[in-house]
Amino acid sequence: MSDVTMTVNGKTVSRAVRGNELLVEFLREQLRLTGTHVGCDTSQCGACCVHVNGELVKACTIFAAEADGAEVSTIEGQANPDGSLNVIQQAFQDHHGLQCGFCTPGMVMAAASLLKENPKPSEQEIRHYLQGNICRCTGYHNIVRAIMAASGQEVEGGAIAAE
């Protein structure tokens, strides 16, 4: 066991961790921030995405001890200060970018990183960026639209609704 201290969603936390304790385990079990999910054991699905020092990181790929001293933010820290959904979260709701919600925290964190790097991504750029995040429910259609909308771009309908 070793002691780690990090800032998580703006709050400083110190805990004892096992040497092999993954950051995602630390967040979920020690801090009970259960919004970050585990969808695989091969670093493929992206359900565990968080930001570490501003970078998009799969929290199942690093040990908690490696995040000692880091600034970590998770899905629980994404809403506006008044508790309302932030622009990306709101766009996911508006454009039905989620169904079961299990991949969603990872998707929102990935989208935030994408838009930081590339404020007006094209459809292809979004799809390429999301390669590391698997969603089984939405077929990605509405996730792509939500991210387009969150970046202030015109969103193609794609759907022809019934009268």
Place this chain on the structure above:
Amino acid sequence: MPKDHGIGASSKRREDVRFLTGTGNYTDDINVYGQAYVAFVRSDVAHGRITGIDTAAAEAMPGVLKIFTGSDFEGVGGLPCGWQVTDRFGEVMKEPPHPVLAQGKVRHVGEMVAAVVAESLQEARDAADAVMLDIEELPAIVDMKKAVASSETLVHDEIGTNLCYDWGFVEDNRDAVNQAIKGAAHVTTLELVNNRLVANPMEPRVAVGDYNRAGDMSTLYTTSQNPHVIRLLMGAFVLGIPEHKLRVVAPDVGGGFGTKIFHYAEEAFCTFAARALKRPVKWTSTRSEAFMSDAHGRDHVTKIELALDEANNFVAVRTETYANMGAYLSTFAPSVPTWLHGTLMAGNYKTPNIYVNVKAVFTNTVPVDAYRGAGRPEATFQLERVIDKAARELGVDPMALRRQNFITEFPYATPVAVEYDTGDYHATADKIAEIADFAGFETRRKESEAKGKLRGLGINCYIEACGIAPSNLVGQLGARAGLYESATVRVNATGSLSVMTGSHSHGQGHETSFPQVVSEMIGIPEDQIEIVHGDTANTPMGMGTYGSRSLAVGGSAIVRATEKIIRKATKIAAHLLEASEADIELKNGAFSVAGTDKSVAWGDVTLAAYVPHNYPLEDIEPGLEETAFYDPSNFTYPSGAYACEVEVDPETGQVTVERFSAADDFGNVINPMIVEGQVHGGVAQGIGQALLENCVYDETGQLLSASYMDYAMPRADNVPMVTVDHSCQTPCTHNPLGVKGCGEAGAIGSPPAVINAVIDALHSGGFTHVTHIDMPATPNRVWAAMQG
């Protein structure tokens, strides 16, 4: 103007707020005070005799509480099968026992042999690694045809065969079908494989068993699509716990797609171990465990023949299918290749003679059961592929051949035992031509060719049977359960509503769409209506969510219960308004006396029901709460036409889906946004099946595709935007909402469209010797097919 609330509105999903802020409550988010953890020791051989389990070293390890093996489960029931199929000869299917922990033999890689319960997950896993299994390896049987032929290598020695059943449907039609094929002007034959898939909801399965000694009460938290079904099966058949001492909770569930219908050994284990140890016991599947323990889907090998007369009318269809059951019968496995498959072999067509033969086979692989569409994608794939092949052989337009044979009059009784109530297949065929821009295809093909690519257009028409199912009918067909749905509507004193439903949402958005229905009926805002689901302790006995049934069956139960509420509230209103009941109208949340300006608000009536001071106590009871059970009188029959355009790179065989369009007839639509999302997701799964996904065993029964490194899930850059349309609406005639269900259509309708498009592309490039490519059409397979 689109509506902004009630039926037909794209109401935004209220459940999204918790999912978007990380405050959902999935099963793995639940920790029960004092819980221990279990790690399972799973077989790494496909077939073998257990000669010893040495737990001594593991038992001595830190934190270990108890190690369970098969002997601890000797007196415990096996996992039951919920459907008994009767074969061609009138014999019931072979139904070998399905133990919680292996008894004597292991029959597939991943089967649970022992279970280590320890204080921490880490300790449980470390000790599980130290359990020594002695397994005398036996030859494994993986190939279905070899399995049927073998009398030496038996998955279950005691039944003397690997054949579970040999089903003929309709057996009495067999001779007529054979005659029709003999006398036909043209017969097109196709042999194909419907590839084995792993459902892969993103949330792995989890089970937490808890036991309260004070009340002798067991609770299971589990990732299930149908908590009441789990309670019934596990309580009555496995552990012998009466229902009133057993509570099953399925909280937020991260996708199901069928694979979370079934009762699994891990659920029974955690419940059993919690009672044995008087401690909560938790199991969270890793993805690797999921690949070798979640029931798989599809895995059919089929030969289909389509016979046509001189005028290209379909005269007969005959099929022979081998359907993999895996090593044990999963909960609904026997029904999938039979009653969910054979009954759909008429498709959208008036083929008079149909005979379906299905041989269900035991192999040393993970059990196979329902996966999104379940039987219906397999039926559609065969039929729509063989029709396309026939069109090519006859040199006719594939859509024209389909149209010529469409059923046009409803109701229509097929020769395979179902009666379609409504549909308009020409309408969806017209619509797909429009939204997929068939007119512009040749131009797009030229553009592709200019880039050195081959472009193909594939179409597909489908019909499915949803809204599962009339209980008396399925009872005759072998179901061991009823398939009604339930709802309790509890009106609170100040007028808000809690609706307790037996349906379960694991992504479908019931918390949003169900209130739209009730709001429309009563005229109060949607946010005054709360949906309660997923807990046997506070919902009426219901059968859960699968088979695109939630709105058609569960929604109908909500309508019926709400009607009862309105009837009673009308009586109360009549009393308050001193008018005759017949004159009372409910509109926009108020009761009024017809032709007068006298009215009383919804909330005043509900308050009177709970504060019955001025109340007709001699006629009606106080309170306002009603329950309804709805049993459908028929299946529903969604249908549609899909179109896919692919580009094939002739250098590499790489296929990319360039355009995909779906024109569906779902009957009435409650929330178009949710419906479209269901189609998007289903289509992506269908494209995944057609181009990417494949669950592969080698001949020794080792699972080769056991992680996301080897099993190709569709990712964002593998699928296109999908154009969807549901404006063709022929409402269902037998449920109160006129809805048909939309959850599985995408996965049913898309695979044949993709493969038809690939074949079309290859033909356009002169590769006319290619008549079929099995799914997934990987670059390797496509390139090899092109080489001949």
